[in-house]
Amino acid sequence: MAIAPARSLVESYAPEGTAARYATFGALALLGSIAIAVAGKITVPFWPVPATMQTLAIFVIAAAFGRKLALATLAAYLIEGAAGLPVFTNGGGLAYFAGPTTGYLAGFVIAAGLTGWAADRGLDRNAFKLFAVNLAGTAIILLLGAAWIAMVFGSDKALAWGVGPFIATDVIKAALAAAVVPAGWQIANLLRR
Template identity: 50%
Template sequence: MTHPSSTTLAEALWSPPRASSIPRAVFLALAGSALIALSARIQIPMWPVPVTMQTFAVLLISLAFGSRLALATVGVHLLQGALGLPVFAGGGGLAYLAGPTGGYLISYLAIAFVVGRMGESGWSRTVWGVTAAMLTGSAIIYLMGAGWLSLFVGLDKAVTLGILPFLLGDMLKAALAAALLPASWALLRP
């Protein structure tokens, strides 16, 4: 059953007493960053940007966790990658953040905030809300990721290599999330 003041799915599933909110947040941020890292391993290799489930995980976590916890989760993930842990699709290290795919990775912070706020506002409760939030997040990824990629390959190639191949997959990811999140909320109703 959902907590009456729950604004996110994470709060509805696990709303601890105030004293244990920090350990809960740490646990969820670490678990979420592990999920993002694992989802990066589900991929179709392409150059310069592989198709992965990593963006799906970031978007889903943002909707389910809300902006603050999603920012912490993505921040942990990016820090782990910057420190060299192999949490990105191609490995880890600062070179990934500075290389052609860096804009896509850094966009996760913007997604965590924007899509997380959408989750806090109830967008994760309906099929249309989730779809709109997922597509908004995908647009952020495209703008930041392809914008950064264009510095390496030019704008035309950035669109051809960094946006067009991902459109169908991102629509499928949005449909999957639109099926999962509202169903999860429905299971929590009395």
């Protein structure tokens, strides 16, 4: 009887016992949310939304974790922020969800789900395919971010403030993330030999 391949890179290293497996996944979701928060503190000051390293962290986490664990990680991150922990780029609390970054936060969740879904189907093993998925996720993040900017500041500001400053850096981050996880698979395969 053939053993089914792991659905994600993380699943290939998770312990076999149910309790240990779920404890590992819970710890990874917490660590992933912390990584996203730390990446949000690495900023290039734009106004009204700074450029951060969050999309890089989110794409790497989603590709390594798979859809379910990636979405759990993003849920933990948003819950931490809503509870007032300073995990967002400029703080935390429920009021933050009415600020200029709300569209990007929603985009993070959808993009993580998309990249995680692709990883569950094995696209995380090929850098070019993963890059294409990450680009689609980047477009979703920028689209929702710009839509929210348009609602808050007016439609004339959507492209100038919500998309323009981020295109080049987001494409680079999507490419970097697309290179990291396939490399992780290659290392995992070497270690198994």
